Amino acid sequence: MAQYIPSLNYFGGGLPIVSTLYASSECTYGINLRPMCDPGEVSYTFIPVMGYFEFLPVDDYSSNNNDASHQQLVDLARLEMGREYEVVVTTYAGLNRYRVGDVLRVTGFHNSAPRLLFVRRKNVVLSVDSDKTDEAELQRAVERASTLLLRLHGSAAVVEYTSRACANSIPGHYIVYWELMLSKEEEMEEAPVMTMSLLGGDVLDRCCLEMEEALSSVYRRKRVVENAIAPLEIRVVQSGTFEELMDYAVSRGTSMSQYKVPRCVTESPHIIELLDSRVVSSHFSPMLPRWAPAD
Numbered sequence: 001m002a003q004y005i006p007s008l009n010y011f012g013g014g015l016p017i018v019s020t021l022y023a024s025s026e027c028t029y030g031i032n033l034r035p036m037c038d039p040g041e042v043s044y045t046f047i048p049v050m051g052y053f054e055f056l057p058v059d060d061y062s063s064n065n066n067d068a069s070h071q072q073l074v075d076l077a078r079l080e081m082g083r084e085y086e087v088v089v090t091t092y093a094g095l096n097r098y099r100v101g102d103v104l105r106v107t108g109f110h111n112s113a114p115r116l117l118f119v120r121r122k123n124v125v126l127s128v129d130s131d132k133t134d135e136a137e138l139q140r141a142v143e144r145a146s147t148l149l150l151r152l153h154g155s156a157a158v159v160e161y162t163s164r165a166c167a168n169s170i171p172g173h174y175i176v177y178w179e180l181m182l183s184k185e186e187e188m189e190e191a192p193v194m195t196m197s198l199l200g201g202d203v204l205d206r207c208c209l210e211m212e213e214a215l216s217s218v219y220r221r222k223r224v225v226e227n228a229i230a231p232l233e234i235r236v237v238q239s240g241t242f243e244e245l246m247d248y249a250v251s252r253g254t255s256m257s258q259y260k261v262p263r264c265v266t267e268s269p270h271i272i273e274l275l276d277s278r279v280v281s282s283h284f285s286p287m288l289p290r291w292a293p294a295d
Contacts, residue, residue, distance in 0.1 A: 141212075235283075246261075
């Protein structure tokens with residue numbers, strides 16, 4: 001939900017944004033006992049009677065190539081403050097030990113019931129060399145670049161994005177697809193003219209660098225010291241591209257109510273082809289990001 005908060009605030013005109021519960025098609029997991037809290041800080045109190053919940057400590061199995069077969073499952077009563085876990089649920093309908101794929105962080109407790117904050121989806125990873133960028137880190141980088149874009153061009157905002165690692169050239173690099181929202185007057189212009197003349201290529205180049213500055217020290221070391229990663233690229237796509245992406249997924253059998261925009265499409269050639277056919281401009285980081293051995 002975090003990536004949609006700026007757009008919801010914009011269209012809602014400051015109305016409260018309330019996320020009441022955390023649920024999936026399998027079952028309901030928890031409810032938000034502080035509905036008027038900041039939408040970026042929503043934690044859900046798990047309800048033990050909705051199913052049998054177990055948790056895989058993320059820092060344990062992630063160090064073992066995500067192989068959870070030898071990891072110890074933790075039950076709801078033994079979660080530790082500040083740690084991150086992947087949810088495993090057994091439902092009353094007989095779905096046994098289903099790995100939901102969501103990574104949650106324990107932020108507190110209501111009596112004995114833990115409150116958990118959604119962090120990211122598991123296994124959304126960009127990697128060119130030994131670098132690994134997960135969904136949460138990518139989201140932070142996009143938010144930082146979006147803030148810069150808003151500061152440099154007040155009527156422009158990122159409404160949707162996805163990414164992939166490109167190994168077609170050596171060294172490989174990250175590609176991030178952006179769909180932009182502009183003011184009504186600017187939307188009247190043709191898309192290629194809009195992005196190049198109204199925004200200016202240098203503005204989006206600086207957004208590329210801003211994203212790189214927000215990525216991990218491993219990524220930046222690979223860029224600066226080892227020259228193992230090429231400059232990050234932002235590809236601006238036509239308005240409505242991500243709606244087409246949803247239509248494509250639904251046509252392939254995905255339920256519209258369950259559809260989520262994929263944050264990494266490296267392994268999806270048909271989606272990459274669709275995105276690349278809608279690109280109106282490409283922009284690259286103009287210089288190396290900052291890096292120091294102490295980072």
